[in-house]
Amino acid sequence: MSNKKITDIRTRRKKRYKPLDQIAKEAMAFYRARAPLEEPDAIASGRSIFEQPEEEDEHEDEKPKPHDGL
């Protein structure tokens, strides 16, 4: 394997396995920097789960998987 390929893999791994505290710090800094001064008074978003079709999932063609990732 070439040296460049090894470097690429190491860079990707470093990025993927960044410590969680570092990820949190960067995410918070990102949103703080963009936050407008005023937030709308009545902030809410979403739709009651009881009004959603069971398998609603926008722009996804996969069916739900039974609790995978274990």
Place this chain on the structure above:
Amino acid sequence: MLPSYVNAEQRYDELRKSALKSFENSFSESEKGILKARTITTEALHASTAWDTVNTRRVGWDWVNEYSAFKFRHPKRFEMALWQNDKLISLSLGRPTYAGTALRLDLVEASPKELGDRVNVITFVLASLEIYARVLEARQIRIMHPINETVRDYYASFGYTYTPKGDYLYQELL
């Protein structure tokens, strides 16, 4: 209840709690004294019932039932109860899409301002959502069904893009 559900619930509960702990570590010193980011507990659900007493509340969600149904369906969910000086100021719920490529913010509500001053919550909700999205290795964040144009524009000011098809805003994670 299926053993696979119980295992998934426990595993993802650990991930949620560790993401929230790191999120709290990112608070400024002054915020650390007053704000807490926790999973949604019975205490939080009980506190949310005070929001019903306010006429200006924009939505009529019953968080007790919403949370119970959501928890049952989505063990990998995102959830956060944000507290300021031990007073509940926001609840939020989300879940990964079925392919796992995006994390959705399905429900978010801030306490009505008539019930007392509070910090602006959305900065905290979105940052927390992004942390959990990165834990799950999702590549996109979606904010589902903003309740009106003002709220939609507010999310857009953070760099989110609105897509009418599906009625959500999204941001790619780099």
